[in-house]
Amino acid sequence: MSGDYDPTAGVTVSAVAGTTPVRLGVFGKILAALFLAMMLTVLISVAIWPGEMKLLAPLFCTDAQPDAFVVTDSYQVTPGETSYNFSMYCMGPRGDVTNVGVWKPYGTLFGIHLIISFGIIAWLGSGNDSGSGGKPGGRKRRARSTRPPGSTAGPFVS
Amino acid sequence: MTRRACVVVLSMLSLTACVGAVDRADFDAEIRSRGGGVAVDWVSDALDVVALEVGATSGEALQIITMTITPSSRTTLVQTRRGDREDFVDMVAVREGEILSVTPQQNADRLPLDDITIAAADLPIGDVDRLADEAILAFTADTGEDPDGGDVFVSLIQVSLIEGVHIVDVSVESARRTGTVRFDTDGGLIGVTG
Numbered sequence: 001m002s003g004d005y006d007p008t009a010g011v012t013v014s015a016v017a018g019t020t021p022v023r024l025g026v027f028g029k030i031l032a033a034l035f036l037a038m039m040l041t042v043l044i045s046v047a048i049w050p051g052e053m054k055l056l057a058p059l060f061c062t063d064a065q066p067d068a069f070v071v072t073d074s075y076q077v078t079p080g081e082t083s084y085n086f087s088m089y090c091m092g093p094r095g096d097v098t099n100v101g102v103w104k105p106y107g108t109l110f111g112i113h114l115i116i117s118f119g120i121i122a123w124l125g126s127g128n129d130s131g132s133g134g135k136p137g138g139r140k141r142r143a144r145s146t147r148p149p150g151s152t153a154g155p156f157v158s
Numbered sequence: 159m160t161r162r163a164c165v166v167v168l169s170m171l172s173l174t175a176c177v178g179a180v181d182r183a184d185f186d187a188e189i190r191s192r193g194g195g196v197a198v199d200w201v202s203d204a205l206d207v208v209a210l211e212v213g214a215t216s217g218e219a220l221q222i223i224t225m226t227i228t229p230s231s232r233t234t235l236v237q238t239r240r241g242d243r244e245d246f247v248d249m250v251a252v253r254e255g256e257i258l259s260v261t262p263q264q265n266a267d268r269l270p271l272d273d274i275t276i277a278a279a280d281l282p283i284g285d286v287d288r289l290a291d292e293a294i295l296a297f298t299a300d301t302g303e304d305p306d307g308g309d310v311f312v313s314l315i316q317v318s319l320i321e322g323v324h325i326v327d328v329s330v331e332s333a334r335r336t337g338t339v340r341f342d343t344d345g346g347l348i349g350v351t352g
Binding site: 049050051052053054064069070071072073074086089091092093094095096097098099123124 | 162163178179180181182185188189190191192193194195196197199200229232254287290311
Protein backbone atom coordinates (compact mmCIF):
# COMPACT_ATOMS: atom_id res chain seq x y z
CA MET A 1 0.00 0.00 0.00
CA SER A 2 1.43 3.33 -0.97
CA GLY A 3 0.44 6.82 0.06
CA ASP A 4 -1.49 8.03 3.09
CA TYR A 5 -4.92 6.58 3.64
CA ASP A 6 -7.75 8.69 4.95
CA PRO A 7 -10.68 6.44 5.95
CA THR A 8 -13.14 9.31 5.64
CA ALA A 9 -12.16 10.14 2.07
CA GLY A 10 -14.11 7.36 0.38
CA VAL A 11 -14.24 3.72 -0.51
CA THR A 12 -10.95 2.11 -1.39
CA VAL A 13 -11.14 -0.64 -3.95
CA SER A 14 -8.16 -2.78 -4.72
CA ALA A 15 -8.83 -4.94 -7.73
CA VAL A 16 -5.48 -6.69 -7.86
CA ALA A 17 -3.32 -7.41 -4.86
CA GLY A 18 -0.28 -5.26 -4.76
CA THR A 19 -1.67 -2.48 -6.95
CA THR A 20 -2.52 1.02 -5.91
CA PRO A 21 -6.10 1.08 -4.53
CA VAL A 22 -8.75 3.12 -6.34
CA ARG A 23 -10.69 5.46 -4.09
CA LEU A 24 -14.25 6.28 -5.00
CA GLY A 25 -15.63 9.62 -4.01
CA VAL A 26 -19.31 10.43 -3.80
CA PHE A 27 -19.63 10.77 -7.57
CA GLY A 28 -17.83 7.49 -8.06
CA LYS A 29 -20.10 5.75 -5.59
CA ILE A 30 -23.16 7.06 -7.42
CA LEU A 31 -21.80 5.91 -10.77
CA ALA A 32 -20.90 2.51 -9.34
CA ALA A 33 -24.36 2.14 -7.80
CA LEU A 34 -26.05 3.15 -11.07
CA PHE A 35 -23.96 0.64 -12.99
CA LEU A 36 -24.61 -2.12 -10.45
CA ALA A 37 -28.35 -1.36 -10.43
CA MET A 38 -28.48 -1.50 -14.22
CA MET A 39 -26.62 -4.80 -14.24
CA LEU A 40 -28.88 -6.21 -11.53
CA THR A 41 -31.99 -5.17 -13.47
CA VAL A 42 -30.75 -6.67 -16.72
CA LEU A 43 -29.42 -9.82 -15.10
CA ILE A 44 -32.25 -10.55 -12.69
CA SER A 45 -35.38 -8.87 -14.07
CA VAL A 46 -34.77 -9.59 -17.74
CA ALA A 47 -32.55 -12.64 -17.98
CA ILE A 48 -33.13 -14.76 -14.90
CA TRP A 49 -36.33 -13.81 -13.15
CA PRO A 50 -38.86 -11.79 -15.18
CA GLY A 51 -41.43 -12.71 -12.57
CA GLU A 52 -39.76 -10.31 -10.19
CA MET A 53 -42.20 -7.74 -11.59
CA LYS A 54 -45.01 -9.61 -9.83
CA LEU A 55 -43.60 -8.40 -6.51
CA LEU A 56 -44.79 -4.94 -7.57
CA ALA A 57 -48.46 -5.99 -7.65
CA PRO A 58 -49.31 -3.90 -4.55
CA LEU A 59 -48.00 -0.83 -6.38
CA PHE A 60 -49.62 -1.30 -9.78
CA CYS A 61 -52.66 -3.58 -9.29
CA THR A 62 -55.93 -2.46 -7.76
CA ASP A 63 -57.94 -4.44 -5.22
CA ALA A 64 -60.38 -5.33 -8.00
CA GLN A 65 -57.57 -6.88 -10.04
CA PRO A 66 -55.09 -8.15 -7.47
CA ASP A 67 -53.39 -10.95 -9.43
CA ALA A 68 -50.25 -9.93 -11.30
CA PHE A 69 -48.95 -11.80 -14.33
CA VAL A 70 -45.82 -11.33 -16.35
CA VAL A 71 -46.60 -12.38 -19.91
CA THR A 72 -43.96 -13.33 -22.46
CA ASP A 73 -44.52 -12.66 -26.14
CA SER A 74 -42.00 -14.19 -28.50
CA TYR A 75 -41.44 -13.05 -32.04
CA GLN A 76 -39.28 -14.55 -34.73
CA VAL A 77 -37.53 -11.45 -36.04
CA THR A 78 -35.48 -13.28 -38.62
CA PRO A 79 -34.93 -16.99 -39.19
CA GLY A 80 -32.90 -18.20 -36.23
CA GLU A 81 -33.46 -15.06 -34.17
CA THR A 82 -36.23 -14.84 -31.58
CA SER A 83 -37.17 -11.71 -29.67
CA TYR A 84 -38.98 -11.78 -26.32
CA ASN A 85 -41.15 -9.05 -24.86
CA PHE A 86 -42.39 -8.94 -21.28
CA SER A 87 -45.56 -7.21 -20.12
CA MET A 88 -47.12 -7.01 -16.71
CA TYR A 89 -50.87 -7.48 -16.35
CA CYS A 90 -53.22 -7.26 -13.41
CA MET A 91 -56.12 -9.71 -13.48
CA GLY A 92 -59.40 -9.76 -11.61
CA PRO A 93 -61.38 -12.78 -10.47
CA ARG A 94 -63.54 -12.61 -13.60
CA GLY A 95 -60.54 -12.62 -15.94
CA ASP A 96 -60.65 -8.88 -16.58
CA VAL A 97 -57.15 -7.56 -17.12
CA THR A 98 -55.28 -4.28 -17.16
CA ASN A 99 -52.05 -3.95 -19.08
CA VAL A 100 -49.51 -2.23 -16.85
CA GLY A 101 -46.86 -2.43 -19.56
CA VAL A 102 -43.18 -2.95 -19.02
CA TRP A 103 -41.46 0.42 -18.47
CA LYS A 104 -43.21 1.38 -15.26
CA PRO A 105 -42.39 -1.94 -13.54
CA TYR A 106 -38.83 -2.01 -14.86
CA GLY A 107 -38.32 1.61 -13.82
CA THR A 108 -39.53 0.79 -10.33
CA LEU A 109 -37.35 -2.32 -10.16
CA PHE A 110 -34.37 -0.26 -11.27
CA GLY A 111 -35.08 2.15 -8.42
CA ILE A 112 -35.25 -0.71 -5.92
CA HIS A 113 -32.06 -2.24 -7.32
CA LEU A 114 -30.41 1.17 -7.06
CA ILE A 115 -31.17 1.33 -3.35
CA ILE A 116 -29.82 -2.20 -2.93
CA SER A 117 -26.74 -1.23 -4.94
CA PHE A 118 -26.07 1.73 -2.67
CA GLY A 119 -26.33 -0.66 0.26
CA ILE A 120 -23.91 -3.12 -1.30
CA ILE A 121 -21.40 -0.40 -2.16
CA ALA A 122 -21.63 1.04 1.34
CA TRP A 123 -21.21 -2.43 2.83
CA LEU A 124 -18.19 -3.23 0.69
CA GLY A 125 -16.76 0.17 1.54
CA SER A 126 -17.20 -0.34 5.26
CA GLY A 127 -15.56 -3.76 4.97
CA ASN A 128 -12.60 -2.19 3.24
CA ASP A 129 -12.37 0.54 5.84
CA SER A 130 -12.36 -1.95 8.71
CA GLY A 131 -9.84 -4.10 6.91
CA SER A 132 -7.47 -1.15 6.70
CA GLY A 133 -7.88 -0.30 10.30
CA GLY A 134 -9.73 2.90 9.51
CA LYS A 135 -13.01 2.05 11.18
CA PRO A 136 -13.07 2.55 14.94
CA GLY A 137 -13.46 -0.77 16.64
CA GLY A 138 -12.91 -2.63 13.40
CA ARG A 139 -10.58 -5.53 12.86
CA LYS A 140 -7.04 -4.28 12.38
CA ARG A 141 -4.80 -5.91 9.86
CA ARG A 142 -1.05 -5.96 10.29
CA ALA A 143 0.77 -3.87 7.79
CA ARG A 144 2.85 -5.96 5.45
CA SER A 145 6.57 -5.48 6.01
CA THR A 146 8.81 -4.94 3.02
CA ARG A 147 11.88 -6.11 4.91
CA PRO A 148 13.11 -9.67 4.44
CA PRO A 149 12.45 -11.96 7.42
CA GLY A 150 15.08 -11.91 10.12
CA SER A 151 16.53 -8.53 9.14
CA THR A 152 16.85 -5.69 11.60
CA ALA A 153 15.75 -2.15 11.22
CA GLY A 154 18.36 0.10 9.70
CA PRO A 155 19.42 3.52 10.89
CA PHE A 156 16.91 5.21 8.60
CA VAL A 157 13.23 4.87 9.36
CA SER A 158 10.70 5.90 6.74
CA MET B 159 -13.50 -8.20 0.22
CA THR B 160 -13.34 -10.63 -2.69
CA ARG B 161 -14.96 -13.29 -0.53
CA ARG B 162 -17.73 -10.91 0.46
CA ALA B 163 -18.37 -9.99 -3.16
CA CYS B 164 -18.60 -13.66 -4.09
CA VAL B 165 -21.07 -14.24 -1.26
CA VAL B 166 -23.22 -11.37 -2.48
CA VAL B 167 -23.25 -12.57 -6.08
CA LEU B 168 -23.84 -16.22 -5.18
CA SER B 169 -26.61 -15.30 -2.76
CA MET B 170 -28.40 -13.27 -5.41
CA LEU B 171 -28.08 -16.02 -7.99
CA SER B 172 -29.20 -18.75 -5.61
CA LEU B 173 -32.29 -16.77 -4.63
CA THR B 174 -33.42 -16.40 -8.21
CA ALA B 175 -34.51 -18.80 -10.88
CA CYS B 176 -35.96 -18.86 -14.37
CA VAL B 177 -39.51 -18.55 -13.13
CA GLY B 178 -42.31 -16.10 -12.91
CA ALA B 179 -43.38 -15.44 -16.50
CA VAL B 180 -46.11 -17.15 -18.48
CA ASP B 181 -46.45 -17.22 -22.23
CA ARG B 182 -49.36 -15.57 -24.01
CA ALA B 183 -51.25 -18.83 -24.62
CA ASP B 184 -51.22 -19.74 -20.93
CA PHE B 185 -52.27 -16.22 -20.02
CA ASP B 186 -55.24 -16.33 -22.40
CA ALA B 187 -56.18 -19.74 -20.99
CA GLU B 188 -56.17 -18.24 -17.49
CA ILE B 189 -58.53 -15.47 -18.65
CA ARG B 190 -60.86 -18.04 -20.17
CA SER B 191 -60.80 -20.16 -17.03
CA ARG B 192 -62.05 -17.13 -15.07
CA GLY B 193 -64.99 -16.55 -17.41
CA GLY B 194 -63.51 -14.45 -20.22
CA GLY B 195 -62.96 -11.06 -18.61
CA VAL B 196 -66.43 -9.51 -18.57
CA ALA B 197 -66.58 -6.92 -15.79
CA VAL B 198 -68.91 -4.01 -15.30
CA ASP B 199 -66.10 -1.62 -14.34
CA TRP B 200 -64.30 -1.42 -17.64
CA VAL B 201 -67.49 -1.56 -19.71
CA SER B 202 -68.92 1.43 -17.82
CA ASP B 203 -65.60 3.25 -18.11
CA ALA B 204 -65.59 2.64 -21.87
CA LEU B 205 -69.07 4.15 -22.18
CA ASP B 206 -67.95 7.21 -20.21
CA VAL B 207 -65.03 7.61 -22.63
CA VAL B 208 -67.44 7.37 -25.58
CA ALA B 209 -69.72 9.96 -23.96
CA LEU B 210 -66.84 12.39 -23.67
CA GLU B 211 -65.97 11.82 -27.31
CA VAL B 212 -69.47 12.40 -28.72
CA GLY B 213 -70.43 15.23 -26.39
CA ALA B 214 -72.94 13.33 -24.26
CA THR B 215 -73.34 14.23 -20.61
CA SER B 216 -72.51 10.75 -19.30
CA GLY B 217 -72.14 7.15 -20.35
CA GLU B 218 -75.69 6.37 -19.26
CA ALA B 219 -77.02 9.25 -21.38
CA LEU B 220 -75.64 7.77 -24.60
CA GLN B 221 -78.26 7.04 -27.27
CA ILE B 222 -77.05 3.72 -28.64
CA ILE B 223 -77.98 1.99 -31.87
CA THR B 224 -75.64 -1.01 -31.62
CA MET B 225 -72.83 -2.01 -29.31
CA THR B 226 -70.22 -4.78 -29.33
CA ILE B 227 -68.13 -5.71 -26.29
CA THR B 228 -65.06 -7.92 -26.78
CA PRO B 229 -63.78 -8.92 -23.33
CA SER B 230 -60.55 -10.55 -24.46
CA SER B 231 -59.18 -7.25 -25.77
CA ARG B 232 -61.29 -4.99 -23.53
CA THR B 233 -62.66 -3.38 -26.67
CA THR B 234 -66.05 -1.70 -26.91
CA LEU B 235 -67.53 -0.62 -30.24
CA VAL B 236 -70.50 1.71 -29.91
CA GLN B 237 -72.72 3.12 -32.65
CA THR B 238 -74.28 6.12 -31.00
CA ARG B 239 -75.88 9.48 -31.66
CA ARG B 240 -73.73 12.48 -30.95
CA GLY B 241 -74.73 14.44 -27.92
CA ASP B 242 -73.88 17.77 -29.50
CA ARG B 243 -75.52 16.99 -32.89
CA GLU B 244 -78.32 14.51 -32.36
CA ASP B 245 -78.87 13.93 -36.07
CA PHE B 246 -75.29 12.65 -36.40
CA VAL B 247 -74.19 9.12 -35.59
CA ASP B 248 -70.63 7.98 -34.89
CA MET B 249 -69.08 4.56 -34.52
CA VAL B 250 -66.63 4.84 -31.63
CA ALA B 251 -64.12 2.15 -30.72
CA VAL B 252 -62.54 2.12 -27.26
CA ARG B 253 -59.79 -0.25 -26.21
CA GLU B 254 -58.50 -0.42 -22.65
CA GLY B 255 -60.01 2.96 -21.87
CA GLU B 256 -58.51 4.74 -24.88
CA ILE B 257 -60.29 5.90 -28.02
CA LEU B 258 -59.20 3.67 -30.88
CA SER B 259 -61.22 5.24 -33.70
CA VAL B 260 -64.21 7.47 -34.39
CA THR B 261 -66.01 6.84 -37.66
CA PRO B 262 -68.86 9.11 -38.78
CA GLN B 263 -71.85 7.19 -40.10
CA GLN B 264 -72.97 8.63 -43.42
CA ASN B 265 -76.58 9.66 -44.04
CA ALA B 266 -77.56 8.97 -40.44
CA ASP B 267 -79.87 11.98 -40.44
CA ARG B 268 -82.12 10.14 -42.90
CA LEU B 269 -82.74 7.33 -40.37
CA PRO B 270 -85.56 7.37 -37.80
CA LEU B 271 -83.03 7.80 -35.03
CA ASP B 272 -85.60 8.24 -32.27
CA ASP B 273 -87.02 4.80 -33.08
CA ILE B 274 -83.78 2.88 -33.42
CA THR B 275 -81.80 4.20 -30.46
CA ILE B 276 -81.93 3.19 -26.84
CA ALA B 277 -80.44 4.97 -23.83
CA ALA B 278 -77.48 3.17 -22.31
CA ALA B 279 -79.23 3.49 -18.95
CA ASP B 280 -82.01 1.24 -20.33
CA LEU B 281 -79.54 -1.50 -21.21
CA PRO B 282 -78.35 -4.02 -18.60
CA ILE B 283 -74.81 -2.59 -18.68
CA GLY B 284 -74.59 -2.30 -14.91
CA ASP B 285 -75.63 -5.93 -14.73
CA VAL B 286 -73.23 -7.27 -17.31
CA ASP B 287 -71.44 -9.49 -14.75
CA ARG B 288 -74.66 -11.29 -13.93
CA LEU B 289 -75.53 -11.51 -17.62
CA ALA B 290 -72.22 -13.24 -18.35
CA ASP B 291 -72.64 -15.69 -15.47
CA GLU B 292 -76.21 -16.45 -16.46
CA ALA B 293 -75.19 -16.92 -20.09
CA ILE B 294 -72.54 -19.46 -19.09
CA LEU B 295 -75.05 -21.34 -16.94
CA ALA B 296 -77.67 -21.37 -19.72
CA PHE B 297 -75.08 -22.44 -22.29
CA THR B 298 -73.74 -25.29 -20.17
CA ALA B 299 -77.26 -26.40 -19.28
CA ASP B 300 -77.93 -26.60 -23.00
CA THR B 301 -74.72 -28.41 -23.91
CA GLY B 302 -74.37 -30.54 -20.79
CA GLU B 303 -70.92 -29.17 -20.01
CA ASP B 304 -69.62 -28.33 -16.57
CA PRO B 305 -70.00 -24.57 -15.94
CA ASP B 306 -67.11 -24.72 -13.47
CA GLY B 307 -64.97 -26.86 -15.72
CA GLY B 308 -62.70 -23.94 -16.48
CA ASP B 309 -63.00 -23.80 -20.24
CA VAL B 310 -66.38 -22.08 -20.75
CA PHE B 311 -66.13 -18.35 -21.28
CA VAL B 312 -67.91 -15.34 -22.74
CA SER B 313 -66.27 -14.21 -25.97
CA LEU B 314 -68.58 -11.41 -27.11
CA ILE B 315 -71.56 -9.33 -26.03
CA GLN B 316 -73.62 -7.62 -28.70
CA VAL B 317 -76.49 -5.17 -28.45
CA SER B 318 -78.33 -5.14 -31.75
CA LEU B 319 -81.62 -4.09 -33.23
CA ILE B 320 -83.88 -6.85 -34.49
CA GLU B 321 -87.27 -5.91 -35.92
CA GLY B 322 -87.25 -2.60 -34.09
CA VAL B 323 -86.38 -4.14 -30.72
CA HIS B 324 -83.00 -4.07 -29.03
CA ILE B 325 -81.71 -7.39 -27.78
CA VAL B 326 -78.51 -8.46 -26.02
CA ASP B 327 -76.67 -11.48 -27.40
CA VAL B 328 -73.96 -13.08 -25.29
CA SER B 329 -71.65 -15.38 -27.22
CA VAL B 330 -70.30 -18.25 -25.13
CA GLU B 331 -67.57 -20.67 -26.11
CA SER B 332 -66.02 -23.81 -24.79
CA ALA B 333 -63.35 -26.08 -26.17
CA ARG B 334 -65.98 -28.08 -28.05
CA ARG B 335 -68.89 -25.74 -28.69
CA THR B 336 -70.04 -22.22 -29.35
CA GLY B 337 -73.44 -20.73 -28.64
CA THR B 338 -75.38 -17.50 -28.20
CA VAL B 339 -77.54 -16.70 -25.21
CA ARG B 340 -80.12 -13.99 -25.90
CA PHE B 341 -81.45 -11.52 -23.31
CA ASP B 342 -83.95 -8.68 -23.52
CA THR B 343 -83.00 -5.17 -22.48
CA ASP B 344 -84.25 -5.83 -18.96
CA GLY B 345 -81.73 -8.66 -18.63
CA GLY B 346 -84.34 -11.38 -18.91
CA LEU B 347 -83.23 -14.62 -20.56
CA ILE B 348 -84.87 -15.23 -23.95
CA GLY B 349 -83.10 -18.38 -25.04
CA VAL B 350 -80.02 -20.23 -26.23
CA THR B 351 -79.11 -20.78 -29.84
CA GLY B 352 -76.37 -23.09 -31.01
